[in-house]
């Protein structure tokens with residue numbers, strides 16, 4: 001069974017993508033175990049604040 005990130009439905013990153021783009025993004029970064037590598041997840045697990053625009057790879061920010 002396919003795994004999906006527990007935060008997928010409300011992840012604020014989705015607002016930076018059109019629907020099609022978000023679907024493609026999510027299929028690459030939010031499913032099948034990748035979420036364990038997500039920078040957002042790592043901060044959350046460390047009880048650190050998670051900026052809305054933090055992307056899951058190498059901590060770069062959208063528009064910054």
Ligand code: SF4
Pocket residue numbers: 005006007008009011012013026029030031034035038039040041055056
């Ligand atoms: S970007 Fe990270 S926190 Fe957001 S849904 Fe994908 S894996 Fe989860």
